[in-house]
Amino acid sequence: MIYDENRPAPIFADLENHTYRLQDLCISGEDYHLCADQAYLLMNFLSATADVVRLVDAVTNTQLSPCDTGNLVREPHRCYAVWGRDIRCENCISAKALSTKGRVSKFEFMDGHVFLAVAKYIEINDVPYVLEVVTKLT
Numbered sequence: 001m002i003y004d005e006n007r008p009a010p011i012f013a014d015l016e017n018h019t020y021r022l023q024d025l026c027i028s029g030e031d032y033h034l035c036a037d038q039a040y041l042l043m044n045f046l047s048a049t050a051d052v053v054r055l056v057d058a059v060t061n062t063q064l065s066p067c068d069t070g071n072l073v074r075e076p077h078r079c080y081a082v083w084g085r086d087i088r089c090e091n092c093i094s095a096k097a098l099s100t101k102g103r104v105s106k107f108e109f110m111d112g113h114v115f116l117a118v119a120k121y122i123e124i125n126d127v128p129y130v131l132e133v134v135t136k137l138t
Contacts, residue, residue: 032122032131039124040066043131051115052082052134055124058094064129072124082134083110093119094130101128107137114138 034042039055043066046053055064055072056079063075080089088095093104097119108115114137119130 032120033126034122034124035070036066036072036124037070039072039122039131040070046133049135050133051136052132054079054082054132056094056119056130056132058092058098058130061088066124079132083108093117094132097121097130098128108134112138 043053043055055066056062057064057074058079061078061080063077063079064072065075066072078088079094080087080092083089091106093106096104098121101121103118103120105116105118108117115134116137117132117134119132122129122131
């Protein structure tokens with residue numbers, strides 16, 4: 001999901017309607033296996049402190065957003081659009097995280113600002129994705 005000041009993400013807006021609580025996410029250690037509604041809760045939790053929180057399909061270069069209904073919705077733009085690019089990043093941390101099933105980070109420089117991007121391999125409903133968390137540092 002791309003950060004938009006005019007449309008902030010709902011931070012646990014309807015938490016009482018969810019089956020899972022934050023401690024039910026079981027995201028400690030190396031093993032990240034979630035269902036879509038758990039991913040929705042996790043991403044909304046992380047969006048309280050990060051500028052961009054998104055799911056990336058590094059094979060197709062697309063972004064997905066989990067819904068509170070338990071579905072994943074494919075976004076209409078490519079993942080690299082957030083960086084103002086027309087092609088895949090030369091140093092694509094999502095592709096590296098996917099291929100290693102691990103975590104990768106990088107600094108990105110854009111418009112005089114520095115961003116820290118962290119990509120973590122996760123599985124949602126047994127399908128591999130990458131969770132990207134981006135924080136503006138300057």
